[in-house]
Amino acid sequence: MERLGTGIGWRPEIADAVERMPGIDWVEAVAENVCPGHLPESLLRLRERGVTVVPHGVSLGLGDADRPAEARLTALAERAEALGSPLVTEHIAFVRAGGPRTASPVLEAGHLLPVPRTRDALDVLCENVRIAQAALPVPLAVENIAALISWPGEEMTEGQFLYDLVDRTGVRLLIDVANLHTNHVNRGEDPAKALDELPVEAIAYVHVAGGFERDGVWHDSHAHPVTQPVLDVLADLASRVRPPGVLLERDENFPSPEELERELTAIRRTLEDSAPRHVITCSPGHVITSSPASTAEEAATSDEEPASEPARRRLALAEAALLSALVAGAPVPEGFDRVRLGVQARALGAKRADVVAKVAPELPEILGAGYRAAFLAYARGNPMTGGYRRDALSFAEALLLDGRSGVLADAETRHRLRDWWLERSGPAPLSRRPAARLARATRRILLRR
Numbered sequence: 001m002e003r004l005g006t007g008i009g010w011r012p013e014i015a016d017a018v019e020r021m022p023g024i025d026w027v028e029a030v031a032e033n034v035c036p037g038h039l040p041e042s043l044l045r046l047r048e049r050g051v052t053v054v055p056h057g058v059s060l061g062l063g064d065a066d067r068p069a070e071a072r073l074t075a076l077a078e079r080a081e082a083l084g085s086p087l088v089t090e091h092i093a094f095v096r097a098g099g100p101r102t103a104s105p106v107l108e109a110g111h112l113l114p115v116p117r118t119r120d121a122l123d124v125l126c127e128n129v130r131i132a133q134a135a136l137p138v139p140l141a142v143e144n145i146a147a148l149i150s151w152p153g154e155e156m157t158e159g160q161f162l163y164d165l166v167d168r169t170g171v172r173l174l175i176d177v178a179n180l181h182t183n184h185v186n187r188g189e190d191p192a193k194a195l196d197e198l199p200v201e202a203i204a205y206v207h208v209a210g211g212f213e214r215d216g217v218w219h220d221s222h223a224h225p226v227t228q229p230v231l232d233v234l235a236d237l238a239s240r241v242r243p244p245g246v247l248l249e250r251d252e253n254f255p256s257p258e259e260l261e262r263e264l265t266a267i268r269r270t271l272e273d274s275a276p277r278h279v280i281t282c283s284p285g286h287v288i289t290s291s292p293a294s295t296a297e298e299a300a301t302s303d304e305e306p307a308s309e310p311a312r313r314r315l316a317l318a319e320a321a322l323l324s325a326l327v328a329g330a331p332v333p334e335g336f337d338r339v340r341l342g343v344q345a346r347a348l349g350a351k352r353a354d355v356v357a358k359v360a361p362e363l364p365e366i367l368g369a370g371y372r373a374a375f376l377a378y379a380r381g382n383p384m385t386g387g388y389r390r391d392a393l394s395f396a397e398a399l400l401l402d403g404r405s406g407v408l409a410d411a412e413t414r415h416r417l418r419d420w421w422l423e424r425s426g427p428a429p430l431s432r433r434p435a436a437r438l439a440r441a442t443r444r445i446l447l448r449r
Contacts, residue, residue: 004245015042017257026052036082055079063094063115063419065316073135087139097323101316108384115150117161123307129169141172141204146182148344152335176207177233183256185218197227205245223253240276327383360392396421
């Protein structure tokens with residue numbers, strides 16, 4: 001694993017600023033937002049300057065009860081190859097649930113949700129990680145996530161869960177110190193204890209991000225400055241081991257370049273002031289071989305038994321019950337904190353509204369101030385079953401078919417929304433086949449009614 005240095009999350013909104021920042025050794029790009037055949041010019045310029053680019057996936061669902069989809073793994077591999085990346089990262093989370101094992105529709109969370117720290121979940125996760133390792137052309141590192149809720153009946157701490165995952169698969173770890181702080185506030189988990197139990201020699205790099213606390217709940221927003229408690233967790237980690245790389249994450253509400261540079265300076269100062277008891281030594285291009293487990297290649301080809309079908313079925317039922325309560329109004333599963341589950345459900349709805357507004361910016365423009373309330377009302381009865389772009393189309397269709405919607409009170413707004421939906425819901429370019437023309441005509445008739 002290369003020594004990465006200090007980096008920042010690359011986002012289109014700050015691409016120019018990132019290119020001008022001094023001392024940026026590497027960047028991380030959200031994998032799903034990068035098209036291998038049409039890489040952003042900014043990333044190409046950074047690559048030409050020798051800046052490492054790491055694709056960071058958010059939708060693979062390694063913690064799902066189902067095995068990772070081959071198409072998603074192929075897409076992740078293509079991005080790693082197109083960017084010349086030394087590794088790929090993803091999350092220890094589930095992002096969808098339902099399907100044949102539960103005899104229910106597949107639901108999308110649109111968010112990273114925690115897996116239960118049980119033997120069943122660990123068996124499934126280990127097999128899913130090994131499948132991903134075998135499909136990717138570079139090493140995989142997985143990230144601990146932040147959570148508002150805790151699973152009842154957990155059998156391991158986070159540190160124990162991660163240690164066993166590394167020991168059984170040889171996977172590397174992406175440790176997010178902001179997420180450790182989040183779990184300290186929201187779930188009462190001691191970051192120092194988690195670090196005590198972690199195989200720190202397996203760390204590929206570290207995330208640092210900002211957030212805020214409201215009513216006793218820490219929100220890992222990635223839209224606020226990095227706080228001192230998060231830097232304190234970084235200092236504790238850096239006193240144990242010098243990580244190969246540290247990266248500042250910021251996803252929205254972007255400050256000035258000067259403010260981002262001040263946060264990077266604070267991160268560098270924290271690392272410099274913390275004397276590690278153990279240093280992972282390597283020079284650029286050399287491989288880190290220290291690990292508490294066998295190599296990833298050995299682990300991926302080990303003769304360990306795959307997760308049993310009963311284990312996958314039990315995990316599928318548990319995850320589907322939780323996700324249905326969060327996004328489909330189903331009863332709260334036994335043992336969960338109802339208040340915290342309500343907070344999480346509202347946060348998921350708000351995030352869904354925000355992301356749909358980004359992928360389909362015409363919707364808030366057409367609907368004006370009524371967009372958010374209309375979308376949240378729609379989301380309460382319509383869980384997401386596809387991606388955000390499909391969600392945007394389904395929302396618009398639901399508004400058009402609901403003659404009682406106040407947000408479409410004037411004819412001009414309804415006309416604009418109808419044209420927007422018709423333009424995007426059919427084949428592109430518009431097909432001349434009779435069946436397709438009939439389908440378009442039928443849609444127009446239904447919308448007029």
